[in-house]
Amino acid sequence: MTALLYVSGALLACLALGWLGRRIAQTTTGNAPRYRDMPLAVAFGYAFSALLLGLGVWFYFQPTATEAGIPRASVMFFRWAVQGFVIFALAAFVFRLAGRHVGPAGSRKMFRNMPLTAAFGILMILIYAVVAIFAGQIAPHGQAEVFNAVNVLPGGNPATGGNPEFPLGTDQIGRDLLSRLIYGAQNTVGIAFITTLLAFFIGGSLGFLAATLQGWLDQLLSRGVDVLMAIPSLIFALLLMTIASAWAGSEKWLLTVYMVIIIAVIDSTRVFRLARAVGLNIVVMDYIEAAKLRGEGLRYLIFDEILPNALAPLLAEFGLRFCFVFLTIASLSFLGVGIQPPLADWGTMVRDLAQFINFAAFSPLTATLPLLAAGAIALLTVAVNFVVDWMLHKSSGLKE
Amino acid sequence: MSRLLTINDLVLEGRSDESWSRIVNGVSLTLDKGEVLGLIGESGAGKSTVGLAAMGFTRDGVRIAGGSVEFDGIDLVNASANTKRNLLGKRIAYVAQSAAASFNPAHRLIDQHTEGPVVHGVMGRGESAEDGIELYRRLRLPNPEEIGFRYPHQVSGGQLQRAMTAMAMSCRPDLIIFDEPTTALDVTTQIEVLAAIRKIVEDFDTAAIYITHDLAVVAQMADRIKVLLKGDEVEEATTREMLDHPQEDYTKSLWAVREFQHAEKPLAPKGAVPVISVRNVTAGYGKIDVLQDVSFDIHEARTVAVVGESGSGKSTTARCITGLLPPRQGQILLDGEALPPDYRKRSKMQLRQVQMIYQMADTALNPRKTIAQIIGRPVQFYLGLRGKEKRRRVNELLEHIELDPAQFAGRLPGELSGGQKQRVGIARALAAEPKFIICDEVTSALDQLVAEGILRLLARLQDELQLSYMFITHDLATVRSIADEVVVMKDGVVVEQGPKTEMFTPPHHAYTDLLLSSVPEMDPDWLDKLLAERGVDNIGDAAVDKM
Structure with missing residues (x-):
């Protein structure tokens, strides 16, 4: 009850502050249009953001431990988050600055008009790509290598249960977590990428085919897709994976292939719908009619006339779909039917290390263990979406 | 007559990428109460932008960079959002080119019609609805009592354009901006809309700015004509003077456009196989x-x-x-x-x-x-x-x-x-x-x-x-x-x-005759003559329906 009172009091204070601030701005600037026509809600928003910012700064400088010496995890995590944000922002800024001055004229020009978010996205994707490709060279140990040191804590400080040889610690059977994180990029990202490509190939070509030919084929494909979409995708995938694991038997790699196909087919239904909808808008264009009247074949119509015009929405969907596929694989691995051990995989890592989250109140550093893999997943998702947003913005602004 | 609108040396800039470039270079115009000014020019001449600026409004990515717009003593360039909100719709109205795209498809015509008067406190909902029906009748819409209760997609394009004019008229504004209101219509429909617009503007003594690229249309509607080219003013004169003695080369070339004539070819020989x-x-x-x-x-x-x-x-x-x-x-x-x-x-x-x-x-x-x-x-x-x-x-x-x-x-x-x-x-x-x-x-x-x-x-x-x-x-x-x-x-x-x-x-088939007679001519008296000759009920779609 009192909390509600405090919150509503703070909101009212913001409102009053916003009104006052707008009033002051109006009088000091001599009623400039910017402040004169500012709605109260906008002024409230400014006041509210200022309040939040102040609260954040205050919280950041709270002591990290109580007087009794017990660490305050909330403050520590908040500090790490802020520091991480600043570091990433700076890195993106430096990366963009470098891009503006180094390299061929084309890429320099591209970097000049690039928002910081896109620079961050590109930087992250580059880093992930390098890590995934050169995982074997970068990782200090092999992904399946088992050491004689179980459950080493992260930090590398022997006084707090760490080991300088394993900066991020080891898991319950003694494998180096840093190496597994690096190899995870290769396995999880690589497989997700292949799966998404496959999903787009299946969904895209069938969707365009349905849009171009229409009639009974369109009905057949669309209703089929409806049926597939009616089943919750994760449960459906689990069901099929159970069957597949029976087929695969002891061949672990075969199970991964099955997984790629299963996820690709399930996700291709979403791509199909998009491709069909976009395609339907394009096939009514006069230039398609002109091509049909010229006597062009289906292949030319789909790949030369329709596809280039559907690329922008498909690309946006690719970014999003890649993230979903990636998360699906991670979820399946988390549930134990995805990428099979001993291959390192982020989803499996999150599952295996999940119980460490309980240590957050006593040892915040230990609690970061499951967060590392989860963070790697989150970071890539965010990065890909930033880049896709920027590409979309660019391609839609291309019309001048 | 008293001065209603004065635009002085108006400069408008449009944003392309990061920089601003001029799209209108210092256009000036004046408008008295009850007067109709025709703005003509090609696409890109800046006529719509000027028309909107006359309301103190600019589209996104356009800004007023200089000059003044004064409406009945109110400075619209520096007016606050509140002042403009009270003016627009009530004293200045706008009729867009595509009525079909400008009506909200989810609401009945009469509900959209009454919105302005109710918001501005000019009339109550019921009163405004009755007034709307009266306006529909004046604009010669079929079934005026009933048409307002239809949705926009249930009404034809020409009727929709007239309903939109009625809507603009709903608060009895002093000034209406018509932005190519008949460009998308057939000739037979256009003539009806033209007659309706002119009648209602005359009836209520409303001032109007009529934007179009069609000279023959503007000749019927406007008292004065102003020609724009790429954001510059070319010339301005009363309609008759402009039609009879255009001064500038550009205006003359506009007038001469319709003179192109492909040489007539001999008839195909008898028995020739057609392509x-x-x-x-x-x-x-x-x-x-x-x-x-x-x-x-x-x-x-x-x-x-x-x-x-x-x-x-x-x-x-x-x-x-x-x-x-x-x-x-x-x-x-x-x-x-x-x-x-x-x-x-x-x-x-x-x-x-x-x-x-x-x-x-x-x-x-x-x-x-x-x-x-x-x-x-x-x-x-x-x-x-x-x-x-x-x-x-x-x-x-x-x-x-x-x-x-x-x-x-x-x-x-x-x-x-x-x-x-x-x-x-x-x-x-x-x-x-x-x-x-x-x-x-x-x-x-x-x-x-x-x-x-x-x-x-x-x-x-x-x-x-x-x-x-x-x-x-x-x-x-x-x-x-x-x-x-x-x-x-x-x-x-x-x-x-x-x-x-x-x-x-002549003689033509009755329909050919109607089509031919509906094409506006470059004669300011053409519409009057036609109306006198045929009567209001025998032009346009009304006449087509009788066939």
Whole structure:
């Protein structure tokens, strides 16, 4: 009850502050249009953001431990988050600055008009790509290598249960977590990428085919897709994976292939719908009619006339779909039917290390263990979406 | 008369990328109470932008960079959002070009009509609804008591435009901005809307700015005319003076546009085999017959104009000829031989002979392909040319359509102007080396000067390459300038056909007569004369309905 009172009091204070601030701005600037026509809600928003910012700064400088010496995890995590944000922002800024001055004229020009978010996205994707490709060279140990040191804590400080040889610690059977994180990029990202490509190939070509030919084929494909979409995708995938694991038997790699196909087919239904909808808008264009009247074949119509015009929405969907596929694989691995051990995989890592989250109140550093893999997943998702947003913005602004 | 609106040295800037560039350079105008000012110019002249600025409003990405707009003593450039909110809709109203796109499709007409008066506190809802019905009656809408309770999609385009004018009138504003209110309408519909707008503006003594690119229309509506060109003022004079003694070269050229005349060609010899022969074609969609027993011939190197309102079956005829819509009955003959009804059954050779140029060059060219690719594809597809030979042929075609190959071959359609795009459309049709080209309203989306250029080009190509054209249009001025023969269609039936000279001299079929008489002329008294001659109930769609 009192909390509600405090919150509503703070909101009212913001409102009053916003009104006052707008009033002051109006009088000091001599009623400039910017402040004169500012709605109260906008002024409230400014006041509210200022309040939040102040609260954040205050919280950041709270002591990290109580007087009794017990660490305050909330403050520590908040500090790490802020520091991480600043570091990433700076890195993106430096990366963009470098891009503006180094390299061929084309890429320099591209970097000049690039928002910081896109620079961050590109930087992250580059880093992930390098890590995934050169995982074997970068990782200090092999992904399946088992050491004689179980459950080493992260930090590398022997006084707090760490080991300088394993900066991020080891898991319950003694494998180096840093190496597994690096190899995870290769396995999880690589497989997700292949799966998404496959999903787009299946969904895209069938969707365009349905849009171009229409009639009974369109009905057949669309209703089929409806049926597939009616089943919750994760449960459906689990069901099929159970069957597949029976087929695969002891061949672990075969199970991964099955997984790629299963996820690709399930996700291709979403791509199909998009491709069909976009395609339907394009096939009514006069230039398609002109091509049909010229006597062009289906292949030319789909790949030369329709596809280039559907690329922008498909690309946006690719970014999003890649993230979903990636998360699906991670979820399946988390549930134990995805990428099979001993291959390192982020989803499996999150599952295996999940119980460490309980240590957050006593040892915040230990609690970061499951967060590392989860963070790697989150970071890539965010990065890909930033880049896709920027590409979309660019391609839609291309019309001048 | 008292001064209502004064615009002084107005400068508007538009944003492109990061910088601002001028789109209007210092236009000044004044408007008295009850006066109508016509603003004319090509697209891109800045007339709509000036019209909106007269309301103190700018579109996104446009800003007022200098000058003043003063409405009845109120400075609109520096007015606060609140002041403007109280003025717009109540004292200044706006009628947009496309009423269909401007009405909210989810609400009934009368509910949208009463919104302004209720918000501004001019009238209550019931009172305003009654007033709306009265306005509908004055604007001669059919069933005025009932039409307001329909949704926008249940009302025809011309009626919607009149309902929009009624809506603008709902608060009895002092000033209405009409932004090309009749451009998208058929001639017979246009004349009704014009008569309605003029009557209501006179009845309520409302001042208006009438924006259009059609000189004949503005001649009927405006007391004074101002000509704009690329954001600059060219000249201003009273309507009569402007029509009789234009001063500037640009204005004179606008006036002269309609004088282009393709030399008349002799009739085809008796017994000659027509290039395209439409024989008793009946066709339609679903169960409805859109075309009924349509027949006409098109001979070599001759142009046949197919004229009629929207919905008369002109474009459906074209679809039958191209094979997109197989006719239910009847045949299409090419050089005396029957073409398969479905385009998919036609041979490459047959497809090649029948080419098409579209109305909207924007949608007719693939926006992701360069001009060279667009023109090169039929060259490669039909003639099998590749590499250097293909490039040479493409350049040749570009020169044919008067575009510099070095400059245009590598561009995308988005980087071309409307007229240039239409030229590329022509080149694509020519690339197949056809005998026969269907031109579907090829000039109706273009400015008059540009349209004239296209017509001249088509005429020249016909003389050089002995092409036959089927020219679908609703613009009789175009027919006058380019056609050899005319086919008049109404409701899917050919009502009259014959050589052009015959068609333009009486006696006509009643419908042809109506069409011809509905085309505005460059005479300020034309509408008055017509109304006096025929009466308000015998013009436009009302007259069509009586047939």
